[in-house]
Amino acid sequence: MNLILLFKEDFVNGTGRARLQGRRLEHVLRVHRARAGDDLKVGLCGGKIGRGRIILLSEQCLEMDVALEEPAPPILPVTLAVALPRPAMLKRVLSCASAMGVKKILLFHSSRVEKSFWRSPALSRGAIHEQLVLGLEQACDTALPDVRLFTLFKPFVEDELPTIARGTRAFVGHPEAREACPGDIKEPATLVIGPEGGFVPFEINLLVSQGFVPVNIGKRILRVETAVPAFLSKMFY
Amino acid sequence: MNLILLFKEDFVNGTGRARLQGRRLEHVLRVHRARAGDDLKVGLCGGKIGRGRIILLSEQCLEMDVALEEPAPPILPVTLAVALPRPAMLKRVLSCASAMGVKKILLFHSSRVEKSFWRSPALSRGAIHEQLVLGLEQACDTALPDVRLFTLFKPFVEDELPTIARGTRAFVGHPEAREACPGDIKEPATLVIGPEGGFVPFEINLLVSQGFVPVNIGKRILRVETAVPAFLSKMFY
Numbered sequence: 001m002n003l004i005l006l007f008k009e010d011f012v013n014g015t016g017r018a019r020l021q022g023r024r025l026e027h028v029l030r031v032h033r034a035r036a037g038d039d040l041k042v043g044l045c046g047g048k049i050g051r052g053r054i055i056l057l058s059e060q061c062l063e064m065d066v067a068l069e070e071p072a073p074p075i076l077p078v079t080l081a082v083a084l085p086r087p088a089m090l091k092r093v094l095s096c097a098s099a100m101g102v103k104k105i106l107l108f109h110s111s112r113v114e115k116s117f118w119r120s121p122a123l124s125r126g127a128i129h130e131q132l133v134l135g136l137e138q139a140c141d142t143a144l145p146d147v148r149l150f151t152l153f154k155p156f157v158e159d160e161l162p163t164i165a166r167g168t169r170a171f172v173g174h175p176e177a178r179e180a181c182p183g184d185i186k187e188p189a190t191l192v193i194g195p196e197g198g199f200v201p202f203e204i205n206l207l208v209s210q211g212f213v214p215v216n217i218g219k220r221i222l223r224v225e226t227a228v229p230a231f232l233s234k235m236f237y
Numbered sequence: 238m239n240l241i242l243l244f245k246e247d248f249v250n251g252t253g254r255a256r257l258q259g260r261r262l263e264h265v266l267r268v269h270r271a272r273a274g275d276d277l278k279v280g281l282c283g284g285k286i287g288r289g290r291i292i293l294l295s296e297q298c299l300e301m302d303v304a305l306e307e308p309a310p311p312i313l314p315v316t317l318a319v320a321l322p323r324p325a326m327l328k329r330v331l332s333c334a335s336a337m338g339v340k341k342i343l344l345f346h347s348s349r350v351e352k353s354f355w356r357s358p359a360l361s362r363g364a365i366h367e368q369l370v371l372g373l374e375q376a377c378d379t380a381l382p383d384v385r386l387f388t389l390f391k392p393f394v395e396d397e398l399p400t401i402a403r404g405t406r407a408f409v410g411h412p413e414a415r416e417a418c419p420g421d422i423k424e425p426a427t428l429v430i431g432p433e434g435g436f437v438p439f440e441i442n443l444l445v446s447q448g449f450v451p452v453n454i455g456k457r458i459l460r461v462e463t464a465v466p467a468f469l470s471k472m473f474y
Contacts (some may be wrong), residue, residue, distance in 0.1 A: 002458050073456055096463050101455075139457035181474075183420050218338075218474050219310055220376035221239050226333050226466045229459075233467035234474050237418075237455050 001027050003049065003140040004042045005133055006066065018042075018052060020062040028054075028062055043142035044068055072142040073101065076236050077188040079164055081106040083195035084113045084149075085224045087122035091131050092225045098135025098145050100232050106164070108150040112197040118151060157206050165190040170212045173231055174204060175221045177214035185235045193227055238264050240286065240377040241279045242370055243303065255279075255289060257299040265291075265299055280379035281305055309379040310338065313473050314425040316401055318343040320432035321350045321386075322461045324359035328368050329462045335372025335382050337469050343401070345387040349434040355388060394443050402427040407449045410468055411441060412458045414451035422472045430464055 001024075010018040020028070028034050034054055042052040042064070048071060052064035080097055084090065084107045097105055109118070121127055128147050136142060150156035169185065172192040192212060194203070198221075204214065217230050238261075247255045257265070265271050271291055279289040279301070285308060289301035317334055321327065321344045334342055346355070358364055365384050373379060387393035406422065409429040429449060431440070435458075441451065454467050 092462075096460075099457060099459055099463060100467075101457060138460055141457070183471075217470065220336060220338060220378070222336055222466075223333075223375055225329075226336060229463050229466040230337075230470035230474060233454065233470040234420075237467060237471050 001031065001137045002041065003137055003142075004028070004040055004052065005045055005137050005142065006042055006052075007045050011066075016066045017055070018064055018066050020064075021060070025062045028057070029059070040064065041140065042066055042068075043072065043136075043140065045136075045142055045144055047142055048072065049140065049142060073140065075103045075143060076101040076232065078102055078232070078236065079104040079106065079168070079190045080228070080232075081108060081161070081164075081190065081192045082224065082228065083108055083110040083193065083199075084117050084123075085196065086114070086117055087120040089223070089225050090117075090120070090122050091127075093228055094128060094131035094147070095135040095138070096225065096229055097232075098132040099139040099141075100135075100229065101139070101141065101236075102232070103143060103145045104164075105145050105147045106150060106156075107147065108153060108156045110153050110195050110203055111200045112195040123149070153203060154206070157203075157210055161190070161192075161207075161212075162210055165211065170210075171215045172199075172204065172207045172212040173217065173227055174199065174214040175216055175219065177216040179213060179215050181215040181217045181231060181234050183234050189235060191231055191235070193224060193231065196224060238268065238374045239278065240374055240379075241265070241277055241289065242282055242374050242379065243279055243289075244282050248303075253303045254292070255301055255303050257301075258297070262297075262299045265294070266296070277301065278377065279303055279305075280309065280373075280377065282373075282379055282381055284379055285309065286377065286379060310377065312340045312380060313338040313469065315339055315469070315473065316341040316343065316405070316427045317465070317469075318345060318398070318401075318427065318429045319461065319465065320345060320347040320430065320436075321354050321360075322433070323351070323354055324357040326460070326462050327354075327357070327359050328364075330465055331365060331368035331384070332372040332375070333462065333466055334469075335369045336376040336378075337372075337466060338376070338378065338473075339469070340380060340382045341401075342382050342384045343387060343393075344384065345390060345393045347390050347432050347440055348437045349432040360386070390440060391443070394440075394447055398427070398429075398444075398449075399447055402448065407447075408452045409436075409441065409444045409449040410454065410464055411436065411451040412453055412456065414453040416450060416452050418452040418454045418468055418471050420471050426472060428468055428472070430461060430468065433461060
């Protein structure tokens with residue numbers, strides 16, 4: 001937690017005084033080992049970044065006076081569409097994408113996604129929110145990504161993706177692609193990452209028919225949780 | 238498991254017939270759902286890649302006739318030195334580095350590494366081997382990385398790193414570095430990644446005094462397991 005993410009409801013009505021309990025209090029006590037008078041890096045969800053000066057700190061509650069000054073860091077101009085990974089990996093992909101600055105995340109079904117993944121508690125609103133917040137806290141960002149779910153592949157690719165990808169460079173990660181993933185992209189992009197085991201030929205062909213260019217990131221087949229940071233880093237970092 | 242990694246001891250004496258039980262047999266039965274007569278992608282640890290034709294397959298044992306023809310994929314010309322991460326993250330870092338083609342991995346102590354991490358079962362020879370093999374199986378590689386442990390920071394940086402880094406471009410990942418990590422490196426490199434929470438100033442200074450150039454991968458502070466694929470991808474992919 002390199003930044004403590006605050007929400008409007010953390011603030012005492014109409015003041016700059018925030019009051020924390022639970023996980024964030026625990027972290028300040030056990031990891032930061034902070035004391036009254038210390039300054040902590042904070043940010044307001046959807047807003048600016050600044051400092052919180054601890055006024056009161058006990059095992060039950062933390063109160064701090066918050067001053068917000070700096071803007072949040074620049075975002076990555078990318079929409080990241082990932083075939084729904086298994087629950088443990090989903091968590092890591094969400095926090096990783098959130099930390100790296102992705103603001104639009106789409107999770108979609110595909111032939112090699114196990115149907116049971118869609119019933120996982122990791123897909124609940126709260127569980128997704130938690131991983132996104134962990135990513136923001138890690139990377140000192142405040143802008144919560146938007147996550148959307150698409151449980152049918154064909155309608156997603158045919159009816160949704162064309163609008164989403166309009167005006168962007170559209171890529172689909174594919175180990176067998178002839179073209180290498182370009183580096184140092186300056187324009188907005190849409191990046192589609194398939195499931196463990198890859199897309200089936202019908203799926204790749206449908207994506208290509210919608211204007212998505214298959215690109216590889218080397219000949220090695222990477223796990224989804226490795227492919228996501230590898231592609232994003234190559235393209236934008 | 239995109240490739241089944243075979244070891245010399247899997248082969249029936251002096252023949253091309255390999256006999257598998259345990260985890261690999263389980264995988265062929267439950268995930269590949271293969272049958273006698275099917276071909277599976279295999280590789281010999283430290284050797285070539287080819288096909289194994291299943292001769293016999295039961296719940297107890299798999300036998301296949303192995304033909305090895307292709308060379309293993311190119312390696313990344315990098316020595317990756319990582320401050321020892323907590324055990325769960327160590328596993329992911331090892332399998333990720335192994336999958337991405339790193340062949341020399343150094344784990345070292347630093348001020349923000351918890352001492353208890355050095356007593357974790359994840360550091361046993363067997364546990365490290367397991368993660369490296371998972372990475373090779375994922376990326377269809379056969380060359381097992383070499384992993385070395387250094388429990389003292391100063392002797393590691395002063396006495397070991399200079400020899401290890403000689404003739405390579407030497408970088409240390411550091412979010413506060415002014416210089417950005419270069420892309421598309423063609424020469425051998427040595428890349429040092431610090432612990433969660435970063436290096437303390439003394440450590441960065443000591444690395445700089447040994448010729449390591451601090452480089453950032455953007456302003457965002459990434460977790461070690463994200464920083465490793467992000468740096469490797471930016472530098473070499």
